[in-house]
Amino acid sequence: MSVRAVPDSMDPTVVAAVDAELDRVSSEHTVSIRLAIESGSRAWGFPSPDSDYDCRFVYVASLETYLSPWRTRDVIETPLIGLLDVNGWDLAKALRLLVAGNAVLVEWLMSPIVYRGDEAFRTRLREVATEVADRDRIARHYLHLGARQWALQAQKGGLKKVFYSLRPAMALRWLREHPGAAVAPMHLPTLMSQCELPADLVASIAELTELKSRTREMGTATPPALIAAFIGAEFDRAGVEFTKRGPRETASARAVTDEFFRAEALR
Secondary structure (H helix, E strand, O other): OEOOEOOOOOOHHHHHHHHHHHHHHHHHHOOEEEEEEEOOHHHHOOOOOOOOEEEEEEEEOOHHHHHOOOOOOOEEEOOOEOOEEEEEEEHHHHHHHHHHOOOHHHHHHHOOOEEEEEHHHHHHHHHHHHHHOOHHHHHHHHHHHHHHHHHHHHHHOOHHHHHHHHHHHHHHHHHHHOOOOOOOOOOHHHHHHOOOOOHHHHHHHHHHHHHHHHOOOOOOOOOOHHHHHHHHHHHHHHHHHOOOOOOOOOHHHHHHHHHHHHHHHOO
8 A cells, every 4th residue: 555645835846856756766776665754844743844855765666776786886976956955875785784773764654745655664663663663773873863953053043043953852762752763763753742842842842833834044143041951951862871892792683673674675
C-alpha cells in the first residue's frame, strides 16, 4: 500500500515539481524509491514564508548493481532549482549510518510529510530502527548537531538559527523523558507535546514560531531568555548523561539490517 501525506499549505506547483523530479530520478538511475519525505523546517514544524522544499528519499538500486564488484555511488544528488532540493541515499548506506548512530534516517522515517512511499517498507524500517538504533549515539548526534548550531548562532546571530538548536535540545529532552526509547519524533510541536515543559517556555516557543511563520528575515535580536536557558541546560545535561563510549558491538544490529536489506533488494 502506498502512502502520501502532503498538507494543503504546501505550494502545489512545487509539490508537483518534487513529484516530477522523483519520477525522473527513478527512471534515469533505474532505482526504486521506497520512501520520499520532507526533511526541512516544514516537516520540523517551524517554516518561514521562504523556506526551501527539502525532499529526501531512500532508494533500492537494481540487483545487478549490488551484485557487481564495481561499487557505484550510494547517493543521488540533483541540482538545486529555486526552493527545490531533492537528494537521496541508497538503502545500504542508510542502514550503515543507522547502525553507526546517525539519526538522519530515523528522522526521515518520522517525517509527517511524505511525498510517496511504501507503507509496509516504512513500517518495517521503523521497526528495524527501533531495534538497532543506539540510544546514546543518537543522543550524541543531536548534542553535536545542536551545539554546533548554537555556537554559530552566538557567532553570527539571527533568530532563525535558534530553531536549529532548539529542536535538537527538545529531542534530547524527549529522550531523557522517554528512557526506553531511541527514536524521537522529528516534529518540534510533537516533541513538545510529549514532554513536561514549563508553560512560560511553551508560550515563548509558540511566539517565536509564529514570528518565523510570517517573517522572511527575523533579524539578529538576542534569543528569548527562556529558550536560551532551556537550550543551554539541555546541552549541558546531555553532555553528562549521554557519554561517549568505545566501539559498539554491532553483530546483532548487522544481522537485523542484513536480513531487511536482502529482502528489499530481492523484491
